[in-house]
Amino acid sequence: MHQPQDLEHPETLNTLTALTAYGHRQLIEATLAAQAKTWAVLNQLVTELQPGQREADVKARALSLLAEAGSTVNWHSPYVRFGPNTTCTFMDKGHHNVVLQENDLAFFDLGSVFEGVEGDVGQTIAVGHHPVYADMARQSEAIFEAGVAYWKTERPTGLALYHHVNRLIEAAGYQPNLDPAGHLIGSFPHKGVYTDGLNHYPHYPEPGIWILEIQFRHPTLDVGAFYEAVLI
Secondary structure (H helix, E strand, O other), rough: OOOOOOOOOOHHHHHHHOOOOOOOOHHHHHHHHHHHHHHHHHHHHHHHHHOOHHHHOOOHHHHHHHHHOOOOOOEEEEEEHHHHHHOOOHHHHOOOOOOOOOOOOOOOOOOEEEEEEEEEEEEEEEOOOOOOHHHHHHHHHHHHHHHHHHHHHHHOOHHHHHHHHHHHHHHOEEEEEOOOOOOOOOOOOOOOOOOHHHHHHHOOOOOOOEEEEEEOOOOOOOEEEEEEEEEE
């Protein structure tokens, strides 16, 4: 097994010894390729999204598209959330048989695995013409991008990165809604490695092996938003 290279912290290096059979640069390349395939599936789901669909049916479609693309084993089952279920985290089951409305929020969280490497991505979509929903979908991606920019320029710890992200969420008028937030990715499976969340990580998050997750909810409406991709 090749040891991961170019990592700053021995704690992470030891973690990744169990995490990946790739060197660090190779892992970054493989992760980007896996995420590109997963984004293609997510974009297809978005083009097919329409009011009247049930979460369960769209989830089944997501599994079918992922399998067709080559992800026959998934890091986690796809999360498809509509309406009030968009306030749910990965730890929550949510309401059953939720149907997408004419003006609604939906988010996808696809935990694919391509050629043994995870391609975890997520995005929120506003359906219809509700201005608050449109803002929440837009802010989830904008805050993610701002978080990535902060990570690149300031080199914060995971803790400091999420302090910054949560301040951006609150400045936009919303409430942070995920703890633990952010996680390691790499070759699959990787049980027994760091599980406390990037928001609790006391070191600089190395590129290509961490997912930055943005999840928040509206302070009064029963809706939320989500966005995630790799820190790179």
